[in-house]
Amino acid sequence: MIIENSNFILEHIASSGQCFRMNKTGDTQYSVIAKGRYLSLNQLNENEVKLSCTEEEFQEFWSEYFDLSYDYESIVKNLLAGEDEFLKKAAAYGYGLRILKQDIFEALITFIISQRKSIPAIKGCVEQICQRFGEKRVDMVSGTVYYTFPTPVKLAEAAKEELREAGLGYRDEYVRKTALAVVKGEIALQNLKALSYEEVLGEFMKLPGVGIKVANCAALYGLHRIDAFPIDVWIERILKEVYENKFDVNTYKGYAGIVQQYMFYYIRSLS
Known part of the structure; x- marks a missing residue:
């Protein structure tokens, strides 16, 4: 089946460091194993993804797993319209990232x-x-x-x-x-x-x-607590070098984890 979503880029999700069983299998093709299920995916274009599952299985499981009902588009737009230049670049680069609902x-x-x-x-x-x-x-x-x-x-x-x-x-x-x-x-x-x-x-x-x-x-x-903000060596580097340890995570209360993903994915691309 084919789904349309303006903020669902397989490459960004698979390379974001949040899931270790989503892998690239071809130029635009990926596979993921989750909760005992296997799925192959193909990025047809920026807005369309082909899935190997049935409509029933998609509605029953995969739609929720990929968090497709959440409005990531609004978060990206807000960050792009903000005054934080680093987050503007991070959101633009990580556009299409979604937080998976893993076991x-x-x-x-x-x-x-x-x-x-x-x-x-x-x-x-x-x-x-x-x-x-x-x-x-x-x-x-x-x-x-x-x-x-x-x-x-x-x-x-x-x-x-x-x-x-x-x-x-x-x-x-x-x-x-x-x-x-x-x-x-x-x-x-x-x-x-x-x-x-x-x-x-x-x-x-x-x-x-x-x-x-x-x-x-x-x-x-x-647990999909998207207010969580994990700090690893990459994020610690950003907080120190970009924000001089003055980054206020409460500014993004309720979706700080999504912001963290954009930051993490972007800083690794620069290295």
């Missing part, structure tokens, strides 16, 4: 893995744990073999050595213990949706290996 557990684990790793290295580790501990499936449309993200039980039962072999390094124990905390009910991920942003961060930071940056990433990408 909470997957977002939490992948951002624990992400610490002190490059995006290609993170992708490699994530794919390794999916192949080792996920479920093997075949996409009925393309015949593509893919692996689902492991369940909390599978990762909790995994031997430390197996996780180390997947390239996790010192993060192996963080991943195993976090999965075990979920299995034991020490943290109820679905219940986090009812908590305030500050409470969500507090719950995430009780987990091993989860500091403020990973907690914010899990909140933004797993």
Whole structure:
């Protein structure tokens, strides 16, 4: 099926560092694996994307996953009309970016893995744990073999050595213990949706290996708290060099996470 959307650019979403299972498969073609499903996509032009799913599956799952009902266009226009020159450039460059609504557990684990790793290295580790501990499936449309993200039980039962072999390094124990905390009910991920942003961060930071940056990433990408503003080395560089540590995130209250994505994506392109 083909959908029309004036703010849906696959290249920008796939390269934005928010999701580690969306990959380029051709000049304008991409694939994504999410919540046990596989989808291939083709950017026909700036306003049209072809999806391999049915209309029913799109309405049931993918429309929500890509956050297609949210008005990103207005945010871009507001930033372009503002006085912040850096954000004008960032919004223009990142036009078409959307914050995906990922699985909470997957977002939490992948951002624990992400610490002190490059995006290609993170992708490699994530794919390794999916192949080792996920479920093997075949996409009925393309015949593509893919692996689902492991369940909390599978990762909790995994031997430390197996996780180390997947390239996790010192993060192996963080991943195993976090999965075990979920299995034991020490943290109820679905219940986090009812908590305030500050409470969500507090719950995430009780987990091993989860500091403020990973907690914010899990909140933004797993719970879709678009007021979250993760600060990694790239954003820290912007705050220091561009804003002299005077950036007021409250100016963008309610959509600071989207602004952060534009900033992150743009600064990496300059390097």
